[in-house]
Amino acid sequence: MKLAWRELIRRPNRFLTAGMALTLIVLLLLVLGGILDALIQSSTGLLKAQSAPLIVYSADSKSSIDRSRITQAQHDGIAAVPGVHEATGLGIALLAGHIDGRNEPSDVAVFGYEAPNRFVPAPPSPGQGYADRSLRSEGLALGDTIELGTARTPVRVIGWISGTDYNLQSGLWVDAATWREALNANIPDAAVAPGTFQAVVVTPEEGVTPTDLAAAIDTAVPAVTTFTIDEAIAGLPGVRQQQSVFASIIGTTFVIAGIVVALFFALLTIERIGLLGVLKAIGASSSTLAAGLTLQAVLIAVGALIVGGALSFGLAQVLPDAVPLTLSTSRFASTAFGLLASALIGSAISFRRIIRIDPASAVGGA
Amino acid sequence: MRALDMQDVRKTYGSGDNEVVALDQVTVTVGDDEMIALVGPSGSGKTTLLSIAGGLLSPTDGAVVVGPHHVTEYSRKELTRFRREFIGFVFQGANLVPFLTAKENLLVVADVAGKRGKEIERRAETLLEELGLGHRIKNTPPQLSGGERQRVAIGRALMNEPELVLFDEPTSALDSKLGEQVMELIRDEVKGRGTAAIVVTHDTRMTHYADRIVEIHDGRLVA
Numbered sequence: 001m002k003l004a005w006r007e008l009i010r011r012p013n014r015f016l017t018a019g020m021a022l023t024l025i026v027l028l029l030l031v032l033g034g035i036l037d038a039l040i041q042s043s044t045g046l047l048k049a050q051s052a053p054l055i056v057y058s059a060d061s062k063s064s065i066d067r068s069r070i071t072q073a074q075h076d077g078i079a080a081v082p083g084v085h086e087a088t089g090l091g092i093a094l095l096a097g098h099i100d101g102r103n104e105p106s107d108v109a110v111f112g113y114e115a116p117n118r119f120v121p122a123p124p125s126p127g128q129g130y131a132d133r134s135l136r137s138e139g140l141a142l143g144d145t146i147e148l149g150t151a152r153t154p155v156r157v158i159g160w161i162s163g164t165d166y167n168l169q170s171g172l173w174v175d176a177a178t179w180r181e182a183l184n185a186n187i188p189d190a191a192v193a194p195g196t197f198q199a200v201v202v203t204p205e206e207g208v209t210p211t212d213l214a215a216a217i218d219t220a221v222p223a224v225t226t227f228t229i230d231e232a233i234a235g236l237p238g239v240r241q242q243q244s245v246f247a248s249i250i251g252t253t254f255v256i257a258g259i260v261v262a263l264f265f266a267l268l269t270i271e272r273i274g275l276l277g278v279l280k281a282i283g284a285s286s287s288t289l290a291a292g293l294t295l296q297a298v299l300i301a302v303g304a305l306i307v308g309g310a311l312s313f314g315l316a317q318v319l320p321d322a323v324p325l326t327l328s329t330s331r332f333a334s335t336a337f338g339l340l341a342s343a344l345i346g347s348a349i350s351f352r353r354i355i356r357i358d359p360a361s362a363v364g365g366a
Numbered sequence: 367m368r369a370l371d372m373q374d375v376r377k378t379y380g381s382g383d384n385e386v387v388a389l390d391q392v393t394v395t396v397g398d399d400e401m402i403a404l405v406g407p408s409g410s411g412k413t414t415l416l417s418i419a420g421g422l423l424s425p426t427d428g429a430v431v432v433g434p435h436h437v438t439e440y441s442r443k444e445l446t447r448f449r450r451e452f453i454g455f456v457f458q459g460a461n462l463v464p465f466l467t468a469k470e471n472l473l474v475v476a477d478v479a480g481k482r483g484k485e486i487e488r489r490a491e492t493l494l495e496e497l498g499l500g501h502r503i504k505n506t507p508p509q510l511s512g513g514e515r516q517r518v519a520i521g522r523a524l525m526n527e528p529e530l531v532l533f534d535e536p537t538s539a540l541d542s543k544l545g546e547q548v549m550e551l552i553r554d555e556v557k558g559r560g561t562a563a564i565v566v567t568h569d570t571r572m573t574h575y576a577d578r579i580v581e582i583h584d585g586r587l588v589a
Contacts, residue, residue, distance in 0.1 A: 002477050003463065010465040278461045281422055282522070283450020284478035285443070359449070360422040362457055363413050363534050 003279075004292030008299055018264040019300050019307075025257045026308025026339060029250060031315065033331040036246040038324030039168070043242070044233045045132075046111060046166040049119045052086070053210040054202040055232045059223045063235035065092060065199050070224065072195030077221040083208040084217070088114035089176060089197030093183040093190075094169055098147040099140050106138045109169040110148060110155075112179020112197070119161050123175040129155040132171040133162050137321040146172065149186030153178075167237075202226070254338045261297050261346025269293070269350045273357055280359035290351045297347035301339050305332075368431075369530050369562030370396040370419055375428030377414050377585075388414040389425070390585040396530070399560040401553060403567055403576035411585040412566045413534065419564060420453045420532045421445040433529045450479050454523030454531035454561075456552075459539045460515040462507040468494055468518045469503045475525040493521040497551065513544040517551065524555060531556060533565040537572055549575045 008015060041048070046065075047055070056078055061068035070078075070089070079087040090113055097108035110129075116122045120130055131140060135157075140146060145156045155174055164171035174182070176197070184191040192198075204213045214226035227235065234240055269276070276289055309332060316325050377389040389411045396402055406412050417423040418430060421437050424445075430437040432452060440448055449455075462471045472490035476482060494503055497517045507515050516536060523531050533552060537545030549565075553575045556563040565576060573579050581588040 003466070003474060006470070007465055274461070275463065278457060279463075279474070279478065280446070281420075281449065281455055281457075282475055282478065283446055283526075285446050288478060359446075360417045362455070362461065363417050363420075363422060363532075 001288070001292055001295055004295045005299075008296055014268075015296070015300055018260060019303055021260045021264075022257060022301060022304035022339070022343075023308045023311070025253060025260065026304050026335065027311050027315070029253050029257075029335045029339070030308060030312035030327065030332065031325065032246060032250055032253070033335060034312065034316065034325040034327050035323075036242065036250075037328055037331055038326040039242055040239060041163060041326055042165040042168045042324060043236055043239050044166070045164040045171060046090075046092070046109070047229050047233050047236070049117045049164045050201055050229055051118045052088075052201040052203040053229060054204070054214055054217075054226055055090075055229060056087075056200040056202060056217060056221075056224050056226045057198075057232075059225045061225070063225065063227065063232070064237065065090075065232070066237075068198045069192065070197050070200050071193070074221055074224055075195070075197065075200055078200050078202060078217055078224065081213070081217050081220045083205050083213045084202055085205040085208075086115065086203040087200050090114075090199045090201050091176065091179045091183065091192070091197045092166065093148075093179060093187065094167060095149040095182060095186055097135070097170075097172065098152065099135075099138055100144060102139050106135060106140075107169040108135070108146065108148065108172050109166040110179055110182050111164070111166075111171060111173045112176040112183075113173060114176055115201070117201075119164050120173045121159070123173070124158055126175055126178050127154060127156060128158045129172045129174040129178070130159045130161045131157045131173075132164050133160050134165060134170040134321070135172070136160065138170070148172075148182045151182075151185035153182040153185055155182075250338075254342050257339055258342035258346040261301070261343045262349040265293055265297060265347050265350045266353065269353050273361075276354060276357050277359060277361040280357060281362035286351075286355045286357075289354050293350060293354065294344065294347050297343040298340060301343035305336050305339060368395050369398050369400070369433060370394070370564070371429075371431040372415075372419065373429045375415075375418060375425045375430060377411075377418060377423065378426045387585050389418070392428070392582075392585070392587055394580060394587060396562045396564060398562055399557065400578065401556050401563040401565065401576050402578045402580050403565050403573040404580050404582065405567060405570065405573060406582035408568075410582045412582055414585075415582065416532050416534060416564060416566050419530065420455060421448045450475075451526060452529045454526065454528035456516070456519045456523045456531070456533045456536050458535045460507070460512075460519040462515055462518055462522070464507050467504045467506055468499055468510065468514075468521075471507070471518055472521050472525045475522055479526070490521070490525065493524060494518070496555070497521050512540055513548060516540065516548050520548075520552060520555060524559070524561075527559075528561060531561055531563045533563065533567075535566055535568065537567065537569060542569075542571065545569065545572060 057068035093110040095108055096105035098105050145154050147154050217226045316327050372394045375392045379386045404412050418425050469490050476486045537548055549572045
């Protein structure tokens with residue numbers, strides 16, 4: 001192990017090629033993962049913001065909040081189910097938002113809500129709203145009025161919130177009456193009656209398990225289907241497809257990382273067969289030599305993670321806001337885990353060759 | 367006591383019509399502090415004999431005993447341990463680890479055995495000083511001359527206080543003057559420690575340093 005460490009320290013150039021290749025792979029993995037996380041966050045922020053564990057859609061909605069409608073009667077029925085602590089309405093309207101001084105309208109997801117959640121305080125007064133910070137880059141300032149849709153429904157921004165985008169559109173949180181007004185005025189086809197929401201967010205009483213309560217609601221209230229938030233996120237249009245496409249790309253990249261390590265150490269092992277033969281002759285076991293090789297692979301991967309991580313962080317700072325990129329510690333941790341696993345598996349490919357090196361080859365050579 | 371006792375050792379490669387006999391009924395002994403020169407033409411079996419004596423190869427037939435160790439009964443794993451603890455090797459062209467200093471090249475023997483500590487480091491330094499390399503402790507092989515590299519290799523072979531040291535053409539890469547110096551050093555170190563040694567050489571000018579000359583032709587010892 002000491003030998004492997006010293007080789008790495010004293011002959012860094014020998015490992016530079018593999019190190020650089022892995023660094024670029026780390027950069028690619030973190031940027032891809034960061035884009036995926038940002039896209040998913042932009043698509044699912046509305047649901048991820050919910051502190052309640054359950055959400056109820058109408059049964060005919062095919063698990064889509066956009067198609068769902070929950071009437072006042074259904075809402076009351078849900079609230080009356082034993083075990084329900086709180087049942088609050090939630091509505092969405094995807095509209096163009098006109099910001100003063102901008103020629104092009106911004107895409108805005110207007111949320112009508114009744115109770116605070118993880119990221120948004122209690123509903124503001126009618127005509128006011130909390131805007132997602134992503135709208136700030138569009139030129140919106142605190143106190144500005146954003147006009148929604150062709151009807152130009154005005155909403156004055158009184159505070160900033162983060163991480164609540166939906167369907168890649170910036171969130172704007174308003175009270176239920178303002179949401180209905182904006183929806184009915186701008187999308188008459190989708191107009192809703194007073195008291196109607198698109199979904200109801202349910203908080204169980206203490207001691208009641210969400211899945212049991214979901215079943216109870218579906219039984220007690222006609223024509224509704226209750227989902228956990230995770231199920232609802234999976235049901236959002238495009239989310240699963242985005243995740244599977246990116247997972248395929250990221251998975252393939254990990255495989256490439258493993259191949260890079262495998263090829264590099266296979267070549268390195270061939271190059272130092274003579275030295276390894278001498279070491280075996282003087283009593284080094286195959287396992288000791290293999291452990292040294294593994295140590296080198298892991299340290300190169302760690303170095304690549306540090307440099308690649310720093311590069312991706314730097315890149316995130318210079319990229320324009322329009323490029324969605326979220327760097328999170330959990331993404332870095334999963335990338336680190338995957339890369340280390342790839343390095344371990346890749347280096348293990350050379351074990352067989354090390355085991356087969358004949359110590360007798362050290363004697364009689366020129 | 368004998369440092370090496372090889373009885374009726376036979377080593378063959380292949381089988382049937384393709385069988386090649388590398389060693390044929392070789393019986394040889396080396397005394398406790400005896401140094402023998404093993405000479406013979408290329409392909410005569412010198413390397414095979416050396417490899418079997420050092421536990422690098424297993425014989426097809428016969429018995430090999432090094433000190434109290436019945437080498438022919440050892441598994442591959444036991445042979446690795448046996449070489450690590452009881453045998454010293456000096457290879458052709460020194461074969462040092464190029465990125466390690468002279469001292470670290472000696473410590474490799476302790477490293478592969480998982481041994482460390484101040485005492486081992488002191489032993490490496492003392493050995494290098496004895497070999498006239500006290501001022502070269504921190505130099506790597508590319509910074510050393512051919513003779514110095516071979517002296518480091520001798521130090522490495524003596525690091526584990528072996529019962530038997532095997533030299534494979536130790537002077538082949540050196541000019542005759544340097545070769546003489548290295549052979550003199552080998553004799554002094556081996557005799558000074560009372561260690562047994564086998565020196566394989568082509569160069570008959572070097573054989574007078576040995577206590578005895580053993581000649582091998584076509585896998586058989588010449589009486």
